[in-house]
Structures are given as structure tokens and as C-alpha cells.
Amino acid sequence: MRDMQFSELAPEFLGQLPYGAFLSVQHAGEINTMTIGWGFIGYIWQRPALIVAVRPTRYTYNLLEKEREFTVSVPAAKEFRKSLALAGSRSGRDVDKFSEFELMAQPGKTVSSPIISGCHLHYECRVLYRQPLNADELPSELIEKFYPQGDFHVLYFGEILSSYYNDSVG
Secondary structure: OOOHHHHHHHHHHHHHHHHHHEEEEEOOEEEEEEEEEEEEEEEOOOOEEEEEEEEEEOOOHHHHHHHOOEEEEEOOOOOOOHHHHHHHHHHOOOOHHHOOOOOOOOEEEEEEEOEOOOOEEEEEEEEEEEEOOOOHHHHHHHHHHOOOOOOOOOEEEEEEEEEOOOOOOO
């Protein structure tokens, strides 16, 4: 694993994100991962940051509210396609995603939440701030398309504590 500046990894992260990445959280011995396809990377409050969106209906949300840290593991293009699809469609309340979807948790370098072994890029973050989306501020076409059940995301602003590339994958 090679430590890198978060910005060096950003182009690959942003290129892969529409196809999926794993957001993982561990709290009090409970571990879960979910698929994300939306996010932002940048610099805010003089810190590198990764912003992820999690719906309150997700099992990961409950863990993230307690632990306040997370990892994002980004597979190489076309890797982990089946696991990404399954992790995004099944709840960690009902299934152990790691054993069911052949994912291996590996300890993070700086946070207690694990990374997904075999992925190329990894970000480890601690939550600086969280903000529920305000439906009154969203255009109606976005609400109709993405929130017909009213299950609006909470945005988590994660300070990137560590970012690295796995040279041995691929």
C-alpha cells in the first residue's frame, strides 16, 4: 500500500464512483459496507474532505451515527461488479455482506472501520459535519426522480485522514 495525497487519487475515484465504491463502517463489533455511487472530494475548512450521502433507512446510517468515521474503498474498473451490485441491494440488517458477497475486511490504517481488501484506492475519514438534505431547497424534478418515498440523504463531510493506493492489486 502506497500513501498518496488525496488529490492524486481523485481522478480515479471520480471516474469509478458512478460504477460504485464501498463505504464501510464498524461500531462495537458490528461491521457493514454499502455501495455508493454519489460523492464529492475536495478541500473544505482547510482540510481534505470526502462527502458521502447515506439515507437514514440504511443500516450503515445507524452505524455511522454512532461511530462517526468511515472508509471508502474503490475497486478498479470492472472489478467487484457482482459484489457492488449485491452490497447495494441487500441490507446489512439481514445479511453479513462480507461472507455472503465474498468481501474481505482489512484493518484501516487510521480508523477502526475496515477497508475492503483487493480494492485499488482507499480513503479513511472521520466525520467533521453532517447535514440532512432539505427538501424545500431541492428542485421538484430531483425529488420526483430520486426521492419519491421522501427518504432524503444525510450528507457526511469526512475529513480524509489517510489515502492510499494498493499497488499489488490488478
